[in-house]
Amino acid sequence: MTWLITGGAGYIGAHVARAMAESGERVVALDDLSAGVPARLPADVPLVRGSSLDGELLKRVLAEHEVSGVVHLAARKQVGESVDRPTRYYQENVGGLATLLDAVAEAGIRRFLFSSSAAVYGNPEADLITEDTPCAPVNPYGETKLAGEWLVRAAGRAHGIATVCLRYFNVAGAAAPELADTGVFNVVPMVFDRLTRGEAPRIFGDDYPTPDGTCVRDYIHVADLAEAHLAATRRLSAGDAAGDLTVNIGRGEGVSVRELVTLIGEVTGDRRPAVVEPRRPGDAPRAVASAERAAAELGWTARRGVREMVESAWRGWRLHQGR
Numbered sequence: 535m536t537w538l539i540t541g542g543a544g545y546i547g548a549h550v551a552r553a554m555a556e557s558g559e560r561v562v563a564l565d566d567l568s569a570g571v572p573a574r575l576p577a578d579v580p581l582v583r584g585s586s587l588d589g590e591l592l593k594r595v596l597a598e599h600e601v602s603g604v605v606h607l608a609a610r611k612q613v614g615e616s617v618d619r620p621t622r623y624y625q626e627n628v629g630g631l632a633t634l635l636d637a638v639a640e641a642g643i644r645r646f647l648f649s650s651s652a653a654v655y656g657n658p659e660a661d662l663i664t665e666d667t668p669c670a671p672v673n674p675y676g677e678t679k680l681a682g683e684w685l686v687r688a689a690g691r692a693h694g695i696a697t698v699c700l701r702y703f704n705v706a707g708a709a710a711p712e713l714a715d716t717g718v719f720n721v722v723p724m725v726f727d728r729l730t731r732g733e734a735p736r737i738f739g740d741d742y743p744t745p746d747g748t749c750v751r752d753y754i755h756v757a758d759l760a761e762a763h764l765a766a767t768r769r770l771s772a773g774d775a776a777g778d779l780t781v782n783i784g785r786g787e788g789v790s791v792r793e794l795v796t797l798i799g800e801v802t803g804d805r806r807p808a809v810v811e812p813r814r815p816g817d818a819p820r821a822v823a824s825a826e827r828a829a830a831e832l833g834w835t836a837r838r839g840v841r842e843m844v845e846s847a848w849r850g851w852r853l854h855q856g857r
């Protein structure tokens with residue numbers, strides 16, 4: 535069987551494409567290259583340049599490559615931009631998904647994996663966030679992911695498609711330097727960016743009700759995340775065991791921003807002290823996954839720790855900076 539990976543030239547998509555190809559799956563990637571980098575893909579994974587909004591192209595790709603399962607990662611993912619341009623986020627993330635699901639249903643494809651996010655939860659009080667914690671996204675990006683989950687489940691029920699929604703927590707690291715995240719939207723590349731400019735890392739708020747006063751997050755190595763996709767696609771291929779599954783993908787361990795910045799100082803050798811700035815609106819004090827359902831349902835648990843994430847991300851950052 536062949537899997538279509540949308541957003542396959544992206545940071546996470548390329549890791550998933552590589553892990554699936556290495557495990558012997560046939561894979562084809564689709565990416566509009568708005569943020570993707572074709573060189574990230576292994577040589578034996580064909581790349582179709584195009585958008586998830588292009589229904590005719592999708593139908594052609596599904597037929598020509600005899601696709602029998604889809605991993606849908608293509609999306610816009612910048613929270614701030616989603617606040618400024620909500621219609622674009624709904625068009626791309628929800629509209630693109632609807633177009634894709636139509637093509638999937640028409641082609642008779644019965645396996646679908648959707649890339650969701652911890653952003654669906656918003657700012658819950660829970661010590662450990664389970665999949666039953668109420669979803670209350672606090673920005674349009676998170677809303678499009680929650681609406682996407684609803685749409686995936688509804689289409690699954692209507693067309694007999696087995697579906698999995700993976701809610702990723704904070705993704706970091708790289709399986710190889712050339713696969714690293716080149717954007718500066720997440721905390722690890724943001725700190726690298728400051729250090730590279732000779733500036734102190736910034737911490738937004740140190741008066742939260744957490745052990746050291748800074749926000750606590752659950753970081754997941756992108757190579758572990760790729761393995762979670764492998765486990766999920768295997769479950770989808772198992773037929774009977776399939777259905778509709780929603781799982782958190784995290785480590786179940788909280789790391790504070792201050793701990794992370796200290797670790798980045800150790801790894802990079804640049805230990806300049808962080809400057810503390812005011813809290814950013816909308817930041818939750820703590821967002822840590824319960825990883826129990828992923829272990830029970832997918833037989834998957836994260837193996838790599840935060841130091842490995844920072845070290846591998848730093849190797850990738852240096853490669854991209856030419857240092």
Ligand SMILES: NC(=O)c1ccc[n+]([C@@H]2O[C@H](COP(=O)([O-])OP(=O)(O)OC[C@H]3O[C@@H](n4cnc5c(N)ncnc54)[C@H](O)[C@@H]3O)[C@@H](O)[C@H]2O)c1
Nearest residue numbers: 541544545546565566567568569570585586608609651705
């Ligand atoms: N990086 C994270 O921490 C994180 C956390 C939770 C969820 N996610 C989700 O994971 C997925 C992948 O994220 P990423 O970090 O790899 O981002 P990314 O921007 O590196 O990858 C997204 C890819 O999709 C492509 N793309 C965007 N819109 C498209 C469209 N309409 N048609 C075809 N291709 C399109 C882009 O060119 C890019 O290559 C996204 O759905 C994102 O919302 C990411």
